[in-house]
Amino acid sequence: MFAFVVKRLGLAVLVALAVSMIAFLLLRLSGDPAVALAGEGARQADIELIRHTYGFDRPLVVQYAEWLWKTLRGELGNSVYFKTEVGPLIFSKLPTTLLLGFSALLFALLISIPLGVLAAIYKNSWIDRLCLTTAVVGQALPNFFFALLLIMVFSIWLRVLPVSGSGTWLHFVMPTVALGYYVAPAFMRLTRAGMIEVLEADYIRTARAKGLPPSRVIFKHALRNAVVPVVALSAVQLGFLLGGSVVIETIFALDGLGYLAYQSITFKDYPVMQVIVLLLSVIYVLLTLASDVANAWLDPRIRVA
Amino acid sequence: MKTRPSVISFRRLAALALTAGLLAINGPATAGKKDDTLRFAYDQAPESVDPFFNNVRIGVIIGANVWDTLIHRDPNTNEYKGLLAKSWKQIDDRTIEFDLREGVKFHNGEEFDADSVVYTLNFVANTDNKVITQQNVNWIEKAEKLGKYKVRLTTKKVFPAAIEYLAGPVVIHPAKYYQEVGPKGMNAKPVGTGPYRVTQYTLGKSILLERNPDYFSDSPKTRPKIGKIEIRFIPDRQTQMAEALSAGTDLIMHVPKDQADQSKNVPHLQVLSGETMRIVFMQLNSQEGSPAAPLKDVRVRKAINHAIDREAIAKNIVGAGSRVIHTICFPSQFGCTDEGATRYSYDPALAKKLLAEAGFPNGFEADILAYRERNQTEALINYLGAVGIKAKLNFPQYAAMRDLIRANKVHMAHQTWGSFSVNDVSAATPVFYGFESDDITRDAEVRDLLLKGNNSIDPKVRKDAYKAALARIADRAYGVPLWSLPVYYVAARELSFTAYPDELVRFWEMSWK
Secondary structure (H helix, E strand, O other): OHHHHHHHOOOHHHHEEEHHHHHHHHHOOOOOOHHHHOOOOOOOOHHHHHHHHOOOOOHHHHHHHHHHHHHHHHOOOOOOOOEEEHHHHHHHHHHHHHHHHHHHHHHHHHHHHHHHHHHHHHOOOOHHHHHHHHHHHHOOOOOOOOHHHHHHHHHHHHHOOOOOOOOOHHHHHHHHHHHHHHHHHHHHHHHHHHOOOOOOOOOHHHHOOOOOHHHHHHHHHHHHHHHHHHHHHHHHHHHHHHHHHHHHHOOOOOOOOHHHHHHHHOOOHHHHHHHHHHHHHHHHHHHHHHHHHHHHHHHHHEEEE | OOOOHHHHHHHHHHHHHHHHHHHHHOOOOEEEHHHEEEEEEEOOOOOOOOHHHHHOHHHHHHHHOOOEEEEEEOOOOOOOEOOOOEEEEEEOOEEEEEEEEEOOOOOOOOEEHHHHHHHHHHHHHHHHHHHHHOHOOOOEEEEEEEEOOOEEEEEEEOOOHHHHHHOOOOEOOOOHHHHHHHHHHEEEEOOOOOOOOEEEEEEEEEEEEEOOOOOOOOOOOOOOOOOOEEEEEEOHHHHHHHHOOOOOOOOOEOHHHHHHHHHHOOOOOOEEEEEEEEEEEEEEOOOOOOHHHHOHHHHHHHHHHOOOOOHHHHHHOOOOOOOOOOOOOOOOOOOOOOOOOOOOOOOHHHHHHHHHHHOOOOOOEEEEEOOHHHHHHHHHHHHHHHHEEEEEOOOOOHHHHHHHHHHOOOEEEEEEEHHHHHEOOOOOOOOHOOOOOOOOOOOOOOOOHHHHHHOOHHHHHHHHHHHHHHHHHHHHOEEEEEEEEEEEEEEOEEOOOOOOOOOOOOOOOOEEO
């Protein structure tokens, strides 16, 4: 088990490093940061001045190596756009994104597990079809479009929820639903498949034969086993939710990491973008690692593979 | 007895749901008149609130409301009036002296005097201080204190637009405070003399302004009427519109034409449109080594001018507030005129004839670069196609488009220019025709005329030189002047405000109906 964890950890570090390198190169290839910073109508001399001031005129390898070295030592640099330190800027926005990510995950689990159980119990019936439709719609509907639909219904027609901002818990309702609904189908299908498999197992038949009430059979005996892979998937999906909040935070003007990512992309704020990409990839890699380790712990066969 | 707990929990649940519902109904903020707070949403957060360290429109808006300049330009008459300077006098070609207003205080209580002006101007003129808006300050050589309320300003070279810049982006900071905290501290806690002061600023999220109760009563800006202004940064235009529809904001700007048209039917909203100083024109690459050989022929360039029905596009696609222009500058700018400039009527038959004469009876293929208002570019492409010019669209980001232009890899460009709201031709035409890096025409005669206009302080000499330059550009068809862009505002019906071509949102003028 120890060797497995060390191996996975090594892989995780390599993945994070590769992501940071690719992100660094792609961002630089997407355009000249000095031109973007100078703005419309800047003269060539002004652009040169900015390029030199910020060190964009040095070779890419040098810029990357310097950035990596400083990042490893905890020096995250200054935001080119907001002219403030990247570390505090990012960490001031992180709580909003974490709150949104966790609430979206919770929302997704709250709707997908009951639907998955229902679909499994009433396999191939209209209830199953209805649950499936709900899942398909969730996956097929782009979340920015679903977000706009929510705004139209709850903010413009019914006027019960604020459109945008992050001042109160009400501001988080629509973003949570919009983000959570998108990942719910994966959980639902996994729960359904798990439940169908478990419900056909011998020990369930035994439990039923013992005369246990159906609710107890389903929730205590079947669901507890069927839900194990869902827990593992949750870790991975949380990473996806944190990264995927860029669009949702932008639409709802939620002052989190996703919104900051959007702003830094718009303004070619490389230092901020780099750290956000790195932070999200590290979180994602760590969550995947946690999921792998959890799975390996639960199922010894994985350790060998 | 068994059912009792479930009844209680049902009641609890119902009460919870009701409370949540009531909370929800009361939850969303109601905008407006009731709490004397104007809620303004904008799509872009400024990189810094310090006006010298941002180059975005919202920065200019905040700058004008929180700070004052030495001189004020009346947006209705374009007349210059004293603001922080009582009066000024041009001493020679490069020297202006200012008598300053007495008794003005900054928001932190610091007194305004010659020190503030001298420190600010010398600070921004020094390139070591890395001011972002270099074009707004790189003409300043130095400022000197002549007395507690008297200052002398020297420009690097003859710079007739100095007064216009001093009435626009060049705001005055408090000397002591700015020296102490620098641009970073100024961004964190902004201090000016303007009609509004900043009370709260959350980076990238919102700024709260409050009426400056001590604002001097004889300011040409007038004292502010609305108590508080909340500026929120909402990047998504649809979300901004939803905020306006649900009364979550009182004012949004840069609303797309179709959405503005639809908002006219909403009872609690009003739609205002106004012309902006942003002009739209086509650049035609006719310089030495142009990759588009046909464009070197003046007949081809004239044919392009005749091929486009500018009136129709301005009316049907660009929308209310726009007007067709005949020279490449904004009509209100000093020195801008279309007098004596060739006007090209919409005449596709003549365009085809000119193309045939130039040796292109079946037209030719060329690229067209554009970076915004794609629907307008597509209309241009259609009109060009009708006379046989097959224009292929390349639609990159602005920075990439400029790189292509500067690398001489452009055939035609659908260009726009806002002149930084500077009401002087020197901020517009010379950028594209004065041998600057964006000039893809490079006519020495045009350049010399523009330089003559730029380098004289005699208004008549300047006007004559610009007129001749603009006439030559039109006569040689070195571009296609198209139209000015309008801006649409959607506002709460109870808000009273005026839209100006410089796109400056003057909160101090606004009031509730």
